[in-house]
Each structure stands twice: as structure tokens, then as C-alpha cells.
Amino acid sequence: MELQVEQIVTWMEKANEKVQDNKEYLTSLDQAIGDGDHGINMARGFKEVVQKVSGSDYETASDILKDVAMTLMGKVGGAAGPLYGTAFLKLSASVKGKKSIDYGSFVTGLEEALAGMKQRGKSEQGEKTLIDTWAPVIEEMKKADGFDCDLLSATAKAAMEKTKDIKATKGRASYLGDRSIGHLDPGSVSSYYLFTSLAETIRGGK
Amino acid sequence: MSQVGIVLISHSPKVVEGIKDIINQVAKDVPVELAGGTDENEIGTSVEKIQAAIERVHTDKGVLLIYDLGSAMMNAELAVEMSDYEDIEIAEAPLLEGAYVAAVESGMGKSLEDVKKACESALKNE
Numbered sequence: 001m002e003l004q005v006e007q008i009v010t011w012m013e014k015a016n017e018k019v020q021d022n023k024e025y026l027t028s029l030d031q032a033i034g035d036g037d038h039g040i041n042m043a044r045g046f047k048e049v050v051q052k053v054s055g056s057d058y059e060t061a062s063d064i065l066k067d068v069a070m071t072l073m074g075k076v077g078g079a080a081g082p083l084y085g086t087a088f089l090k091l092s093a094s095v096k097g098k099k100s101i102d103y104g105s106f107v108t109g110l111e112e113a114l115a116g117m118k119q120r121g122k123s124e125q126g127e128k129t130l131i132d133t134w135a136p137v138i139e140e141m142k143k144a145d146g147f148d149c150d151l152l153s154a155t156a157k158a159a160m161e162k163t164k165d166i167k168a169t170k171g172r173a174s175y176l177g178d179r180s181i182g183h184l185d186p187g188s189v190s191s192y193y194l195f196t197s198l199a200e201t202i203r204g205g206k
Numbered sequence: 207m208s209q210v211g212i213v214l215i216s217h218s219p220k221v222v223e224g225i226k227d228i229i230n231q232v233a234k235d236v237p238v239e240l241a242g243g244t245d246e247n248e249i250g251t252s253v254e255k256i257q258a259a260i261e262r263v264h265t266d267k268g269v270l271l272i273y274d275l276g277s278a279m280m281n282a283e284l285a286v287e288m289s290d291y292e293d294i295e296i297a298e299a300p301l302l303e304g305a306y307v308a309a310v311e312s313g314m315g316k317s318l319e320d321v322k323k324a325c326e327s328a329l330k331n332e
Contacts, residue, residue: 035249037249037250041250073253073281073284074245074252074253074254075244075245076250077244077248077249077250077251077252078250078277079276079277079280080277081250081253081277081280081281082253082277082280082281082283082284083280085253085284086284120280120283120284121280171276172275172276
């Protein structure tokens, strides 16, 4: 299968639902080790994304991904804005001109998205950031031959849960040092919502 | 004589407004623009606000951006990358002290490079 424009809309709608449903939860995670606004910021950003993309007509998958990127950059407010915004912008650029996205191109696009986030946040895997969800998911996706919703969801969940054991060295949580251990990284949790929403979208499309 | 434009970026609109008040005591005519808070003036930063501030403050001497916390830096970098101007720099300096020194240096008609350098050494007594 290939990812179509309509599926990207569904993906964003599902991600928005999860973020809205878990707004308080994300905020409580961020209150423990950050500045406590991740839930509010993500809820605001994804609400705007859905408003932007739901009614619009898109020629290509890259066009809609670019709008997602610009909306997140403009509306989120916290670090998640430039990070997720950069990710979707890189993904969009990677699949530029494509009406729909085949699996290989999508994985390549995600790799470029990840590289963009690492550069934007000056961060690597293992520093208790959203990269710790993205990197393992992409690693597993590279090994698969096509979209596999169970693999996507399970890998994202396991990766997200692992961030509990990591000591933060980037972002606001790094000020806490060892006290950041034992808490989930909020960005990794919201990234899990993003990937599990993608998995649900693919499952629905089969 | 044109002066280097200065954009102050903070998570809070009040922070940059206060800093501008302090700057105005010593450097009244220096082009200083503010990008504090999100589009809704809540705590956070906005690429669009930073871009708009750059547009308002740009002179032929360029623009220096000074920011407070992590995501402000990311949004500052994004704004620079999306801008058509080549002469925009981001200073690695404490917001208040850096902005104060930068405004004084800019007021003397210094170049972007010199203003940035002075701004970044704001806490050193040189």
C-alpha cells in the first residue's frame, strides 16, 4: 500500500484525538521533569493542524505534510513546535511532488525527519527526548518490507516506556540530572501517540 | 548612520518588555524589537513573531537575535533559516545583559560582528 493524502488527514485527526484525550497526562509528565506545558502546547498545535488540513484539498502528500509542519511551527509554542515542525518539513521535502508515498520513500523521509530533529535540538539518541521514540521505530521500519501496524505500534510503545530509565541531558529536564530518572519523557509519549495513530490509520486502510 | 537591529526573544512578553525599558535608559534610538511569548501572548515562543520582528528591525547593518531558553533558540534558528536576509546572527548570551551591551554597541554604529562579539562577552569585565 501507499500512504494517500486522505490517510495523512486521518493520521493527523487520530493524533489530535489522542493528544486532546491525554492533554492532562502529557502535562503531568512534563510537570515532573520539564516546564509543564507539553500537553497544552501539543493540544493547541494539533487542533490547529486538524483545522488546517481537514477541509482543504491537497494535490500531493508532500503539500499536506508541509502544511502540518508550518502549523506546528507556528502554533505549538514550546520546543515541540520547532522539533515536530522540522520533522514534518523534512518528511515533506523528502517526498516532494509525490501524490502518495510508497513504503520505502516514507521510511527514507522519516530518516530525514529524524536527522532534522537531531540537528534542530542538537541532540542524539539516549538523551531522553522524543528522538528516543523516533530512532528505534525507524530502525525497525527499515527492516520491514512494508507498512506493519503492529510492529509500528509495539516498537513505539516499548521505546517510549524505555525513556523512564534514561537520565536527561537535553532540554529543561536536564537541569534535574539524576532526578529525571524514573519519569517518562513527555516528548517520547507524544511521539508514541503520533506513531500509534499512524498504525491505526494503516490498519483501517487494509 | 544605520545601526544593527536587535530582536529580543523570550518565553514571556513581560520579560522582553522589561528589558526594553532598561535598554531605553541608555540607548534610546537603537532599533530594538520584541518577540516575547506565543501568538496568544502565552508562555512560549513563536517563529512568526520572530520573523515579524526581524522584518521591522532590519537595517543594512543586519540584525542580532538574543534569546532566553532552549526552544527560543530553536525558533530563532528556524526564523533565520526561513528568512531571505543573509545578515542575521544569533547571539549566545544572557538575554538581559547581552541585550544591554548589544544596544549600547549598536548605538555607537558598530558592525553586526562587533555587536555580536560584545554581546557574547557581556558577563566578562573586559
